[in-house]
Amino acid sequence: MVDAELNEPQAVAAAHSRGPLLVFAGAGSGKTRVITYRVANLIANHGVAPWRILAVTFTNKAAGEMRARLETLCGADLARALWVGTFHATCAKLLRVHGAAIGVPPNFVIYDTADQKAVVTRALGDLNLDERRYPPRAVLAHIHKHKQEGRGPDEAAAHSYIDDIALRIFRAYDARLRAANAVDFEDLILLVARLLGTDAEGDKIRRRFDHVLVDEFQDTNATQYRLLSELAKTHRNLCVVGDDDQSIYSWRGADVRNIRGFRREYPDATIIKLEQNYRSSQRIVKAALGVIVRSADREPKELWTANPEGAPVQVTLARDERDEAGLVVETLRRARAEGTNLREIAVFYRVHAQSRVLEEALRAANIPYQIIGGTKFYERAEVKDALAYLRILMNPQSDVDLLRIINVPARGIGQTTVDRLVTWAGGMGEPLFEVLARVREVDDLGAAAKKKLASFRELLDDLRVAARTSTPSALLEHVLASTGYLRALEGEDTAESDARIENLRELVGSVQDYEAEAQAAGEEATLAGLLERVTLVSDVDGLEDAGRVVLMTVHGAKGLEFARVILTGMEEEMFPYKGVDPSERDELEEERRLAYVAITRARQHLTMTHTQMRQIFGKTRWNRPSRFLGELPQGVAEYAVTAAAASGAQQPSYVDRESSFEPAMRPWRHPQVPPPRFVDPDFFDDRASDVNDLSLRRGSRVAHERFGEGKVTRVIRIGEPAVVAVFPGWGEKKILARFLKPAE
DNA sequence: TCTTTGTAATTTTTT
DNA sequence: ATTACAAAGA
Numbered sequence: 001m002v003d004a005e006l007n008e009p010q011a012v013a014a015a016h017s018r019g020p021l022l023v024f025a026g027a028g029s030g031k032t033r034v035i036t037y038r039v040a041n042l043i044a045n046h047g048v049a050p051w052r053i054l055a056v057t058f059t060n061k062a063a064g065e066m067r068a069r070l071e072t073l074c075g076a077d078l079a080r081a082l083w084v085g086t087f088h089a090t091c092a093k094l095l096r097v098h099g100a101a102i103g104v105p106p107n108f109v110i111y112d113t114a115d116q117k118a119v120v121t122r123a124l125g126d127l128n129l130d131e132r133r134y135p136p137r138a139v140l141a142h143i144h145k146h147k148q149e150g151r152g153p154d155e156a157a158a159h160s161y162i163d164d165i166a167l168r169i170f171r172a173y174d175a176r177l178r179a180a181n182a183v184d185f186e187d188l189i190l191l192v193a194r195l196l197g198t199d200a201e202g203d204k205i206r207r208r209f210d211h212v213l214v215d216e217f218q219d220t221n222a223t224q225y226r227l228l229s230e231l232a233k234t235h236r237n238l239c240v241v242g243d244d245d246q247s248i249y250s251w252r253g254a255d256v257r258n259i260r261g262f263r264r265e266y267p268d269a270t271i272i273k274l275e276q277n278y279r280s281s282q283r284i285v286k287a288a289l290g291v292i293v294r295s296a297d298r299e300p301k302e303l304w305t306a307n308p309e310g311a312p313v314q315v316t317l318a319r320d321e322r323d324e325a326g327l328v329v330e331t332l333r334r335a336r337a338e339g340t341n342l343r344e345i346a347v348f349y350r351v352h353a354q355s356r357v358l359e360e361a362l363r364a365a366n367i368p369y370q371i372i373g374g375t376k377f378y379e380r381a382e383v384k385d386a387l388a389y390l391r392i393l394m395n396p397q398s399d400v401d402l403l404r405i406i407n408v409p410a411r412g413i414g415q416t417t418v419d420r421l422v423t424w425a426g427g428m429g430e431p432l433f434e435v436l437a438r439v440r441e442v443d444d445l446g447a448a449a450k451k452k453l454a455s456f457r458e459l460l461d462d463l464r465v466a467a468r469t470s471t472p473s474a475l476l477e478h479v480l481a482s483t484g485y486l487r488a489l490e491g492e493d494t495a496e497s498d499a500r501i502e503n504l505r506e507l508v509g510s511v512q513d514y515e516a517e518a519q520a521a522g523e524e525a526t527l528a529g530l531l532e533r534v535t536l537v538s539d540v541d542g543l544e545d546a547g548r549v550v551l552m553t554v555h556g557a558k559g560l561e562f563a564r565v566i567l568t569g570m571e572e573e574m575f576p577y578k579g580v581d582p583s584e585r586d587e588l589e590e591e592r593r594l595a596y597v598a599i600t601r602a603r604q605h606l607t608m609t610h611t612q613m614r615q616i617f618g619k620t621r622w623n624r625p626s627r628f629l630g631e632l633p634q635g636v637a638e639y640a641v642t643a644a645a646a647s648g649a650q651q652p653s654y655v656d657r658e659s660s661f662e663p664a665m666r667p668w669r670h671p672q673v674p675p676p677r678f679v680d681p682d683f684f685d686d687r688a689s690d691v692n693d694l695s696l697r698r699g700s701r702v703a704h705e706r707f708g709e710g711k712v713t714r715v716i717r718i719g720e721p722a723v724v725a726v727f728p729g730w731g732e733k734k735i736l737a738r739f740l741k742p743a744e
Numbered sequence: 745t746c747t748t749t750g751t752a753a754t755t756t757t758t759t
Numbered sequence: 760a761t762t763a764c765a766a767a768g769a
Contacts, residue, residue, distance in 0.1 A: 058758045088759045112759085131765095185759050219758075252757065351755050356761090373757080414745065536759055555756050577755055594756080617754060618760045748768075754761090 006037060013272045014038040017046050020269035021239040022262045026303040027600035028279025031241050035213055036066060040073040042211060050081035052210040057086055058219055060537055062559060087224055089536050091188040094205060101201035102194060107528065109395045110535045111182045116140055118400045123172035143170050147186035148221040148253030181397045189223045196230035210235055217242030221253035244299050245292050248555060248594045260299060273301050279561055281310020283636040284606050288599040290633040295592050312638040314607040315629055319644040321614050325361035327642055328566055331607055332367055332549060335564055342368060344563035346550045348598050350575040353616055354568060355551055372552035378534050382500040383507050387534060389479045393467045394527045396433040406456060409488035417449040472530045473511040480504060554598045565602035570610040571623040585713060595628045612645055701743035709743045
């Protein structure tokens, strides 16, 4: 049925009917096509009921696209019956139905990062710990790491004093979540994975699905992996699709080993590699390969394309970030003049901090743009306030929400009153909402405070009555009016308050959208459904504005494609980005994959820019061009320099880089300037050579008098040949080659 | 309770 | 450079 539209490996993957399947899908190789065709095939030719198929993605956008394509392929009715969703949304759905078995009531709320931080802060308070000594952000990262690796507070073990404290915070945090009947993002996965481990309820969930398909499998963490293997335990119909080369979220717990080790876990898995790229020009594919082939430990694969050679990649040097922004504007103008729609163009950067200058230049040049990322709509204070009201109506136990709105808008309930209330409730072990009903019994509260608290509780009770009969949007409007929230904002009458009011209107609008969508899908629009949606939805999901250039970080670009891409800030320290501590090998590997992802987003045109100097975080830095530029193969790129950079008096310190950088023209090179003495040795990567019987290569075994035997991780120069080598027990050392001997 | 001032932090952030 | 957030002051 479908074969004519698929190439050979795609067709084999799509036709696979049962058992584990691993698909390595190179960038632009049509993986969504394979997944959707396979689903269609299962339904049409293998008699699988659509509601017994689960397809999991990481983003709502990916889920939406998949669903849309399945609708075209299978028809709207069948497609609607399929389970297509993100890990989190899918688990939330399952947890609402099955959570009771592990003590999670169906009206749980999902706490986002800000809420979680508030819970940590309160947990620290419970334990009398100093917030400065245990920054909530760091604590939260620690807790998430445990949860991402499958450990709840009971499984996490303490190995040291610090661990012990961390563990106590973890326990207090989780206790607070359970008391509030709230879950964090990690819990959604972890709790369902745990449910699957229970006999009765676990089997109930397992019996729902005959087939499980996973997109972007390289981004799964240990808990997600466990969830998947539990789900597929009986039928083993687990199909995972991903690309280890595009693994860029290890810092968020993703573990590439899941995809690299899949064939070990499932020795009978069918393995298919999609290596033909349908997206990019030959030159762009070659550029991407130049970067990724230097990656260590990758699954061997050969990305290729039958597309035309295409235009050369443009590599341009600018003087500084303002000059670079001017260059971007110029490139956009020219592209527009050539007839490219602005929405087909994207500007990427490594960190958000780079966006500001670009934004200013675009605004000055009157070029419409849209920035993805940064502060998200649902994270704005007024939106969170409004949603907190809704959440407390659904789940009155949610203390974080109650505390957020108890004095918003100001109703004379001060910090002292709140503190006393919290202390009292903490002692009673009761949700604050309950205590509000019996506020008279709280001894250390003044009469005035009691009165205000009682009337706040009355307000909430009235709203709860309204909640039973109103639609979500009507309820929201009612909340905004009857709490005086809107009135308070109107009273402020500033530009900022106007913007906030506008945001609230937008929120009401989006709730109405939700209701319309729910109706179209034949479902009831519920408060729970709405709240789940708003916490599980990010801004990238709403990206389809016409006629605007898109600005985003490279991370934000994953999964997208554009006719033309401008990749900015291609300098050492910017991209690869280097934090304070000496670059970890793994981190560099991830930067490399990130560069690969960035390059492979482009269909026809790719421009890469770098600067001689850049101001970032208030400091001026002179950086050498990114090593990734030096890795572009011969013939794919064309090199240029802006006028400002060419005329610059200062000589950047990177002129001595011909070893790996071969521009067709290098007008910025001023030979009279001597090369700097202190060249960063790390820059001279891979200077493989032989010195006195010693093989200086990455991976060679060498011996040192003091450190013993070690392995070379990098060949460098410190005025003379040298290496970076790892010695067991000593760690990484930089050693001159003449102090080394070949290992026995 | 609200304002001001000071301090620290600032990769990336699918949910 | 910017910003966010906390502590101290009015």
